[in-house]
Amino acid sequence: MKDIIYVTGHKNPDSDSICASIAYAEFKNKVGDSKVIPLRQGELSRETQFILDFWGIEKPLLLTTMKLQVSDLEFDRIAPVQPEISLKMAWSIMKKNNVKTLSVVDDNSKLKGIVSVSNLTSTYMDIWDNTILAKSNTKIENILDTLSAKSIFLNEPDPSFPGKIVIAAMLPSSAEEHIDAGDVVICGDRQDTQSMIINSKASLMIVAGNHAVSDEIVEMAKISGCSIISSPHDSFTASRLIVQSIPISYVMVSSDILKFSTTDYVDDIKDVMLKTRFRSYPVVDNDNKVVGGVSRYHLISQKKKKVILVDHNERSQSVDGLEDAELLEIIDHHRLGDIQTGYPIYFRNQPVGSSCTIIASIFFENGIRPSKKIAGLLSAAIISDTLMFRSPTTTQTDRDILKTLAEITCIDPEEFATKMFKVGTSLEGKSVSEIFNQDYKVFALSKLKAGVSQVTTMDIDGFDPMKSEMLDYMNKKAKDENFDLLLLLLTDILKGGSQLFVAGPSKDLVSKAFAVTLVNDSAYAPGLLSRKKQVIPPLTSVIQELNQ
Incomplete structure (x- = not known):
């Protein structure tokens, strides 16, 4: 995955700040391996919006802080699961993805509960309840999958199993005393035992050992309403595995769930994690849909956001949380401000009328011709910041660069300036x-x-x-x-x-x-x-x- 680098101008951005961010991001994307994204630190002025509309360019992403957020972490982006899946399937997903917790969602991908390894193991460690299939409303699909079984006869498409689980490992006469109507009975290939189970009104007969079931037994089952499935496992293994067929909704935690949003700041979730003892925490997006899970491990491996500043170099004007980011470069044409770094960075500061004059120069110095749209942005920003060369900050470099850019854009700078200033300087309707x-x-x-x-x-x-x-x-x-x-x-x-x-x-x-x-x-x-x-x-x- 490519590193993400952000390019941003100052707060309350003018046209030079916005156009510089977009143009320099294009340059960096042409010459580097990282994904460079332009940002803005506020709403656009009418002039800037006119420039972007004229050249058909979307406004940059609004991101007003460099503080690390949950979305910046490499958290576990494991797809959430449905409440109907079996414990066995949940365990398989956990092993495959090397996680200890899964988020459970409803049909709209909204968080419904969480299930952890401890929830799964408690099914075995606690005193076993032999009516657990009934209590958990376990579906036949789960039982078939868990036991690797095949269906011989189903009484109805979605049969229910109201009774207890019984293993018929004794003589039919003895086993009959332990079987009640509605029970789930695991047996072998003895036909007399199978007949007894069906006559006892069992809801499900599980034939272990992958043995064939006679037509006579199947006909009896149809009359009695007893479903039959066949599993390749022996009776002991089948009895051990069947509890894994219950749905995770039966064991999941569904109340007082602690979750984090992708927009939460890492500093804030650290404090919450210190006060709680959960292995993992669900992560939801702005629509409250689950997108993964985050744990303490992900905080250890966090990376700072990488940022390049254009058109300013004073902390008070810069993006919030700059101290938490990795500052890579500064491209500016103002006085030296108070931003300090703990390591050397690329810092280009020139006494010209516009930051976009510098950025256009960087394109040309590297033998790269900006696209027509980017050349248009650079031109507009130079016109704006120099007031069409009326400002005393104007230099010959600004004039020369604009002339070169005008040849790429095929526009007349004076005509464009008139249109731009007419739209941009109107104060009508503003507070x-x-x-x-x-x-x-x-x-x-x-x-x-x-x-x-x-x-x-x-x-x-x-x-x-x-x-x-x-x-x-x-x-x-x-x-x-x-x-x-x-x-x-x-x-x-x-x-x-x-x-x-x-x-x-x-x-x-x-x-x-x-x-x-x-x-x-x-x-x-x-x-x-x-x-x-x-x-x-x-x-x-x-x-x-x-x-x-």
Whole structure:
């Protein structure tokens, strides 16, 4: 089985983050032996959804944690069994798959009970009940299979056996005293004994030793209503095996069953296992259908999830549970953050306008031409992150790479940009929470906790009715989540500047960093387009000056 590697961008993903995840996953799948899966850490913006729809690509899987889950373990994926199967069959399945417990399900694959080795052995270790076939409602199919028997005559398609189990190993006159109507009787080839059994109204006669049964006896059985089967085993073996024909539903545990879901975290199930003593625990999927069983052994052999980060390298922006994963690579174009590893990894960081510029370069450096769809994603992300080269983060590398990609996609970047920005920058129908969080990142600036959101628009005046509500939302968020500073950049692509909205106890830092005067916690900053290059560096410098 191939190793699974996940590629993910940052939380509250923008187009560059999503497109980078998808594109780099395709590259890794082309050059490696592992199965590489792109992920997303939140819902898509309108712009990103437009890009994926335009190129006919499905959105990545939403997986917001790298914490190990039950689904990541190599647990026993043994098919569950039906309650009607015999103890013998259950034992055979356990031996074949080297497991000690089986899950029992109903016709809808929902958990009904569990049966373990101890349940099977208790049938022998406890005082034997010779009416167990009646009590357990054992089917003839189970008896035939368990005794390797063949049917001679069945009184009805599904006969019942209400009596006890008797071995007729004595003279007919003596055996008759022990046989009652409805009993199951094991006998040999003596015809006088067979006649006596039938006349005693036994429900089933088991002829041991694979002996033939005369036509006369069969006719008697038809009249009396006694079923007859023939087994190759001797009387002793048949009597020993027949108890294994009872259905597992008779011995299974059906109440207070402790089970785990595939989405449960391993850390959580460890605690449960420490407090209980079961050999194995059923595992169910999201539909509550049984998919296997997990035991303590599987926790010992657990493997960490493998992950590659793109378009970020700060822990606060990254997938939850990153500390529990094996970090393999980072591809980014931002400042160096605070993610640390205990071993060397491949880390590529370039001062370009888009992570997808780097990923496209990786394709070309390895002599690989991206598919038309992936080239389209890479192009769209470069256009988005550089604001069609209006952003100061734009480099000649971005321009050159986009030109090469445009030749593959056969699209005009300017025309595509107009369509994309028109769809992506519309704020119509969005709440202030949706607007603020659609491209929002958290930063650790010295000892200050800051959050910076950036929203691009082609109609900055259309935001005016939301200003008051947005500031109320930001002030509440700053207070509830202990932010020193929250900043929203409403970036006007056409005018080439941003309207700033600020909240938090350290909001005066914005005035110093950008040389603007805040009026009602808002100000316009001409030429300010890049969060990465024009927002974080000035704020960091001001904070450092104040700390000196």
